[in-house]
Each structure stands twice: as structure tokens, then as C-alpha cells.
Amino acid sequence: LREGEGLISRRPFRKPHHTVSRSALIGGGAIPVPGEISLAHQGVLFLDEMTEFQPDILDLLRQPLEDQAVRLVRLRHSITYPADFMLVGAANPCRCGECLEPNAVCRCSDDSIRQHLNRLSGPLLDRIDLTVEMTRLTAEEMQQSVSVQINxxxxxxxxxxxxxxxxxxxxxxxxxxxxxxxxxxxxxxxxxxxxxxxxxxxxxxxxxxxxxxxxxxxxxxxxxxxxxxxxxxxxxxxxxxxxxxxxxxxxxxxxxxxxxxxx
Ligand SMILES: [Zn+2]
Incomplete structure (x- = not known):
């Protein structure tokens, strides 16, 4: 390595699957290894289909989001890994995905929508700076998305x-x-x-x-x-x-x- 240079020169982008285990996400194991949140240090941790993750797995992110590090307590010692990542997540607003669409019919009951969104706990949502509702593109926007005039x-x-x-x-x-x-x-x-x-x-x-x-x-x-x-x-x-x-x-x-x- 040259002086002042690290092994990693590009910001990492990690995208764990919603079936990710506790230790694969935050680190751990018999011989401790860093998890996805530490591999995403100084980069992005992207959780697609966020409501498909187990709620207790998602809640493991709360402490690292506060501390920018994760402390794993072992039997006789503890180990701290850096975990300063930007959390980016995407999720459908309900099971069928239509409940925010102005021109579509959502087939979900209020209870089902509530159950679906409650998978993201209040304390976790509290730690997210920006949430944006996105609806399907209109016909005009779809056309613009492939327009050659926008560079x-x-x-x-x-x-x-x-x-x-x-x-x-x-x-x-x-x-x-x-x-x-x-x-x-x-x-x-x-x-x-x-x-x-x-x-x-x-x-x-x-x-x-x-x-x-x-x-x-x-x-x-x-x-x-x-x-x-x-x-x-x-x-x-x-x-x-x-x-x-x-x-x-x-x-x-x-x-x-x-x-x-x-x-
Ligand atoms: Zn729905």
C-alpha cells in the first residue's frame, strides 16, 4: 500500500437479502467476523423489500445507526467493529403494493396494511432522516424517462x-x-x-x-x-x-x- 492509501478506494455498496441472519448482518460467529453493516462502513447499506426482513433483525440496526459502530459482546470479551453506513431502504406500502396509487384499487384491508407497515418499528423509522412516497410513473413521465433531451x-x-x-x-x-x-x-x-x-x-x-x-x-x-x-x-x-x-x-x-x- 502507498502511504495514505487504504485497501478500499471506492465507497462500498452492500445489499443483503431479506433472509440475512443476525450475525451476517451485524457481525459475530464463533470466530467473529464483521457483518454487512461493517462491510458497508463509509458507504451504503441498501435493504430492498425492507418489510420482508424479520422485524427483530431490522431492529439490530438501531444501535449502530446511533453509534456508527457495533459492539458484539462475547463470553469473556467484547469486540467493536466500525459501522458508519448510510441506510437506504425500499418497501411496498402494502402487500399488493397499490395503496398509494391514485388510479388503482388496493386489495388490502386496513389491518393487513397496518400489519405490513408495523414490521418497520417506530424506533427504527425514528432513526431514518428521509422517507419519500413514490407512485408509479405517469404516461408522460415514462416517456420522459427515455427522452434523449435529458442528459x-x-x-x-x-x-x-x-x-x-x-x-x-x-x-x-x-x-x-x-x-x-x-x-x-x-x-x-x-x-x-x-x-x-x-x-x-x-x-x-x-x-x-x-x-x-x-x-x-x-x-x-x-x-x-x-x-x-x-x-x-x-x-x-x-x-x-x-x-x-x-x-x-x-x-x-x-x-x-x-x-x-x-x-
Ligand atoms: Zn394493497
Whole structure:
């Protein structure tokens, strides 16, 4: 290895199957080996068909998502593996997959939808920054998706530049506050709003919304961090109510007319 270079030069992308075992996911075994979450360190852990995973397996992700590391306790000793990964998941909203489609008929009962979505526990959803509902493409969007007029390369180059600028803003802010971390996502604690330079009117608005939507403190802080990031992406110094309103839309919501029960 050359100086300053590691074995891995590209961010890892791991996609374990929904039948993954406990030790294959978080690590362990008779002779301990790192699991998928550590193999995804500094990269992406993608869980497709997230509602097909065993709920107790999914809940194993809660502690590593908080600590960016996993501690495996053995009989006489414990072992800690790094696990700083970005969790990305995809799931159908119900068994038949149609319940969010405006022009389709969902064949699932309310109970079945509830059972299906309850496989993602409240505490796990609480630790996810962004959830987005996606419906099938319209005829027009389908056509656009193969249109030659949109150049995907220049589009992603443009996005990459926007993200790089946004990162720069966050790094400078962290340096200014003499923090060891560099990124909105890693900032927590009682000085969160001061460090992220979010005005009182905005934190108050977010708190009122959090109370109305029954959000946890963790979710409230996530909303503030996401609102800060949205403002950074727009190179906007002031985090306004519109940024909070957009961030609130990324919290997990039950399909219309339903709510979590018996979770
Ligand atoms: Zn359905």
C-alpha cells in the first residue's frame, strides 16, 4: 500500500437479502467476523423489500445507526467493529403494493396494511432522516424517462456540484464552531440550533409542528438538521419556515386515514 492509501478506494455498496441472519448482518460467529453493516462502513447499506426482513433483525440496526459502530459482546470479551453506513431502504406500502396509487384499487384491508407497515418499528423509522412516497410513473413521465433531451451525465454532474458546495458550507460551519465532526447529520446536543444557526422563530415553528404530529425529540432534531441541509443546498443562510415545512414532509407518514396501532 502507498502511504495514505487504504485497501478500499471506492465507497462500498452492500445489499443483503431479506433472509440475512443476525450475525451476517451485524457481525459475530464463533470466530467473529464483521457483518454487512461493517462491510458497508463509509458507504451504503441498501435493504430492498425492507418489510420482508424479520422485524427483530431490522431492529439490530438501531444501535449502530446511533453509534456508527457495533459492539458484539462475547463470553469473556467484547469486540467493536466500525459501522458508519448510510441506510437506504425500499418497501411496498402494502402487500399488493397499490395503496398509494391514485388510479388503482388496493386489495388490502386496513389491518393487513397496518400489519405490513408495523414490521418497520417506530424506533427504527425514528432513526431514518428521509422517507419519500413514490407512485408509479405517469404516461408522460415514462416517456420522459427515455427522452434523449435529458442528459443524465450533465444532470448528475450538476447534482454532484450542488452537493459538493453544500458539503463545503457544512464543513466551514463545523470548523467555525471548532467541532471535530463535519456535517449537519452529526450535530446533536443542546447547542444544536446555535451551531446550525437556526433562528428561534424557526425552532419554535418546528416544535409546534412536532407536537401536533406527535414526533419524538429525536425526530424533531432530525427535522431541524434536514431543514438546515435543505437551506444549505440552496446556499441560503437563513433556515426559514419553508425549509422546516419541507423537512417535515420527509418524516414517515401512515397512508391517509390510518395511524400506527398495536405497534
Ligand atoms: Zn394493497
Amino acid at each position: 443524465p451525465v450533465s444532470l448528475s454532474q450538476e447534482m454532484a456540484m450542488q452537493i459538493r458546495d453544500c458539503w463545503g458550507i457544512q464543513q466551514r460551519r463545523c470548523q467555525h464552531h471548532r467541532l471535530a465532526v463535519s456535517g449537519n447529520a452529526r450535530i446533536s446536543g443542546p447547542a444544536l440550533a446555535v451551531i446550525l444557526e437556526i433562528p428561534d422563530a424557526t425552532t419554535a415553528f418546528a416544535a409546534q409542528a412536532a407536537a401536533r404530529f406527535n414526533l419524538s425529540v429525536r425526530s424533531y432534531q432530525k427535522v431541524l438538521r434536514v431543514a438546515r441541509t435543505i437551506a444549505d443546498l440552496e446556499s441560503c443562510h437563513r433556515v426559514g419556515l419553508d425549509h422546516v415545512a419541507e423537512a417535515l414532509q420527509y418524516r414517515f407518514r401512515w397512508p391517509e386515514g390510518m395511524e400506527r396501532r398495536g405497534a
